[in-house]
Amino acid sequence: MTSLYQHGTLAMLMGKQLQGTITAAELLKHGDTGMGTLTGLNGEVIILEGQVYQAQSDGRVNHITDLDTLLPFASIHFYKPTQTLPFDQVDFETLSDKLKSAQLQNIFSSIKFHADFSRMHIRIAPQQVPPFPSLLEVATNQPEFEVADISGTLMGYYAPEIFNGPTAAGWHLHFLSDDKSFSGHVLDFSAINVTGTLQVFDEFVQHFPIENAGFRGMSLDLDGLHAGIEASEGGKK
Amino acid sequence: MTSLYQHGTLAMLMGKQLQGTITAAELLKHGDTGMGTLTGLNGEVIILEGQVYQAQSDGRVNHITDLDTLLPFASIHFYKPTQTLPFDQVDFETLSDKLKSAQLQNIFSSIKFHADFSRMHIRIAPQQVPPFPSLLEVATNQPEFEVADISGTLMGYYAPEIFNGPTAAGWHLHFLSDDKSFSGHVLDFSAINVTGTLQVFDEFVQHFPIENAGFRGMSLDLDGLHAGIEASEGGKK
Numbered sequence: 001m002t003s004l005y006q007h008g009t010l011a012m013l014m015g016k017q018l019q020g021t022i023t024a025a026e027l028l029k030h031g032d033t034g035m036g037t038l039t040g041l042n043g044e045v046i047i048l049e050g051q052v053y054q055a056q057s058d059g060r061v062n063h064i065t066d067l068d069t070l071l072p073f074a075s076i077h078f079y080k081p082t083q084t085l086p087f088d089q090v091d092f093e094t095l096s097d098k099l100k101s102a103q104l105q106n107i108f109s110s111i112k113f114h115a116d117f118s119r120m121h122i123r124i125a126p127q128q129v130p131p132f133p134s135l136l137e138v139a140t141n142q143p144e145f146e147v148a149d150i151s152g153t154l155m156g157y158y159a160p161e162i163f164n165g166p167t168a169a170g171w172h173l174h175f176l177s178d179d180k181s182f183s184g185h186v187l188d189f190s191a192i193n194v195t196g197t198l199q200v201f202d203e204f205v206q207h208f209p210i211e212n213a214g215f216r217g218m219s220l221d222l223d224g225l226h227a228g229i230e231a232s233e234g235g236k237k
Numbered sequence: 238m239t240s241l242y243q244h245g246t247l248a249m250l251m252g253k254q255l256q257g258t259i260t261a262a263e264l265l266k267h268g269d270t271g272m273g274t275l276t277g278l279n280g281e282v283i284i285l286e287g288q289v290y291q292a293q294s295d296g297r298v299n300h301i302t303d304l305d306t307l308l309p310f311a312s313i314h315f316y317k318p319t320q321t322l323p324f325d326q327v328d329f330e331t332l333s334d335k336l337k338s339a340q341l342q343n344i345f346s347s348i349k350f351h352a353d354f355s356r357m358h359i360r361i362a363p364q365q366v367p368p369f370p371s372l373l374e375v376a377t378n379q380p381e382f383e384v385a386d387i388s389g390t391l392m393g394y395y396a397p398e399i400f401n402g403p404t405a406a407g408w409h410l411h412f413l414s415d416d417k418s419f420s421g422h423v424l425d426f427s428a429i430n431v432t433g434t435l436q437v438f439d440e441f442v443q444h445f446p447i448e449n450a451g452f453r454g455m456s457l458d459l460d461g462l463h464a465g466i467e468a469s470e471g472g473k474k
Contacts, residue, residue: 001447011399012343103453106249107445161459162248165399206441208344210238216340222398 001202002080004108004157005030008073008209009166013041013135014228015218018128020070021209024052027074028067030205033112033155035174036074041138042127044185046174047076048112048153053176055183057126057143063180075157075167077110081197085113091190095171099198104158108204111173112155113196120175121146122184136224139232145184152177154186154196165225166206168233238439239317241345241394242267245310245446246403250278250372251465252455255365257307258446261289264311265304267442270349270392272411273311278375279364281422283411284313285349285390290413292420294363294380300417312394312404314347318434322350328427332408336435341395345441348410349392350433357412358383359421373461376469382421389414391423391433402462403443405470 007022020039027036032050037043044055045064052064087098095111102109123144156173163169173186209215244259257276264273269287274280281292282301289301324335332348339346360381393410400406410423446452 003442009399106452106455106457107447161457162246162402162462200447202445202447204443204445205240206443208439208441210344210437210439215343218343220343220398225399 002077002199003203003205004075004077004110004201005205005207006075006167007071007207009206010073010135010168010229010233011165011220011225012215012218013073014225015220016132016134017212017215017218018072018132019214020072021212022071022074023067024064024069024071025067027071027076031076031078033079033110034074034076035155035172036071037125039070039072040128040132041125041135044124044174044183045071045074046155046176046183048155048176053180053183055124057124059124059145061180061183077199077201079112079199081199083198085111085194085196085198088194089192090194092186092188102198104200106160108160108201109158110156110199111196112153113194114153115191115194116149116151117189117191119146119148119188119190120150120182120186121188122175123187124184134228135232136228144187145182147182150177150182152182154189154191156186163204164229168229172233239314239436240440240442241312241314241347241438242442242444243312243404244308244444246443247310247372247405247466247470248402248457248462249452249455250310251462252457253369253371254449254452254455255309255369256451257309258449259308259311260304261301261306261308262304264308264313268313268315270316270347271311271313272392272409273308274362276307276309277365277369278362278372281361281411281420282308282311283392283413283420285392285413290417290420292361294361296361296380296382298417298420314436314438316349316436318436320435322348322431322433322435325431326429327431329423329425339435341437343397345397345438346395347393347436348433349390350431351390352428352431353388354426354428356383356385356425356427357387357419357423358425359412360424361421371465372469373465381424384419387414387419389419391426391428393423400441401466405466409470
C-alpha cells in the first residue's frame with residue numbers, strides 16, 4: 001500500500017509559523033504528486049509528475065526549478081492509483097457523493113484527473129512578510145480568479161474528520177491548466193470529460209519541523225484553530 | 238530522527254471497532270518499545286525491549302509469545318533516546334512541568350524510566366465480546382488496582398492537542414513491575430530514584446486498517462468522540 005507524507009501542519013499556519021522548513025528537494029524524496037505553499041504563504045503549490053508549480057497571487061504561474069525553495073506546509077505521495085474514477089462529469093458539490101461507494105470517510109485518499117472545466121474558481125494566498133500573521137488573517141483577503149472553459153488537471157486530498165487540525169478535513173484540491181498559465185487552490189469547479197484516478201493510502205506520515213524554535217514554542221487556541229480552518233480552507237466534505 | 242508508528246486510532250475504538258487488525262509480529266517491525274490493546278480491548282499491552290506483555294483485567298500479567306496475536310490499536314517506536322530525564326522524583330501531576338524546558342507541547346515524544354514507586358494506580362480494560370461496545374462504554378466499568386512501594390518501568394507517549402481523536406492528547410502511560418506481576422494503564426503514580434530517558438519524534442506515522450470493512454464504514458460523532466476520550470483515556474496534559 002502507499003503513504004501520504006505531510007510536512008508541517010495547518011495548525012502551524014494558524015499559529016503564524018509561515019517560515020519554510022523543508023526544501024522542495026527533500027519533499028520530492030517522498031513523492032511526485034502533491035500540494036503545498038511557500039514561505040510566507042506565497043501562493044499555492046501543485047506538484048505533478050515530480051514538477052513543482054507555484055500559483056502567485058497576481059495570477060501568474062511559476063515552474064519552480066530551484067529545489068532549495070522552502071515550504072512550511074506540503075503534502076505529497078507517489079502516484080500509484082487504486083482505481084479509475086467512476087464518473088465522466090463532476091463538480092465540487094457532487095464529488096463526495098460520486099465517490100460514496102469507495103468509502104473514503106475514515107481514510108486519507110487522493111484524486112487526480114484531467115478534464116474540461118466549464119467553470120474553475122480558485123483563490124491564491126498572497127505572500128506575507130515577517131512578523132507573519134496567521135493563516136486566518138490572510139484568508140480574509142485572498143485574490144480569487146474564475147474562468148470558463150479551461151482544460152487542465154485537478155489533484156487533491158481527502159482527510160478524515162479527526163485529522164482536522166493537522167490538516168483540513170474533507171477535500172483539499174489544487175488545479176493546473178494544460179497550458180500552465182492558470183493555477184490555484186480550488187474553491188469550486190464543474191468538469192466534463194473526466195479521466196483520472198483515485199488512490200487510497202494506508203499510511204499518513206506526519207513530519208514535524210522539530211528543530212524550529214517558533215514551532216516548538218507555539219501556543220494554539222483549539223477553538224480558534226477549527227474556526228480558522230473552516231474560514232480559510234473549508235472545502236466540501 | 239525517529240518515528241512513532243501507530244496502528245489504528247482511538248476514534249476507531251470509540252466507533253466500536255475492537256477487532257484486532259495487526260499482528261504483534263507486524264507491529265514489532267516498527268519498533269521495540271510501545272503500548273496497545275488486544276482484540277476486544279482485552280487488557281493493556283506494554284512493549285519493552287521487543288517483549289510484549291499484556292495486563293489482564295483480573296490483574297494477571299501475560300508475556301505474549303504468540304506473535305500472531307492481533308491488536309486493534311497500538312503505538313510503537315525504536316528506543317533511541319534524545320536525552321536523559323532531568324529529575325529524580327516525579328508524579329503524574331508534575332510530569333509535564335518537569336519537562337517544560339523540553340518544549341514538548343506541539344510534538345510527539347516518549348518517556349521511559351525505571352523508578353521506585355511509592356504509589357502506582359492503574360486500570361485495566363476488561364475483554365469485550367462481539368457485538369462490541371464502544372471504548373467509552375467499557376471505560377465506565379474498568380477494574381482499577383493500586384499498590385504502594387513497587388519498582389518497575391513506566392513508558393508512555395505525549396501527543397499534541399491537535400491529535401486528540403487519532404490518539405489521546407497529553408500523556409498516555411503504561412507500567413510494568415520489575416517482577417512482571419503488576420502492569421496496566423497508569424491513572425496516577427508517585428516515583429523516586431527515577432532513571433530514564435526522553436525521546437522526541439519528528440514523524441508520526443498513522444497506519445489505518447484499510448481492508449477492514451467495519452472501519453471503512455464506521456460513522457463517528459466527533460463531539461461524543463472527544464468527550465469519550467476524556468472519560469476513558471484522559472491523562473494529565
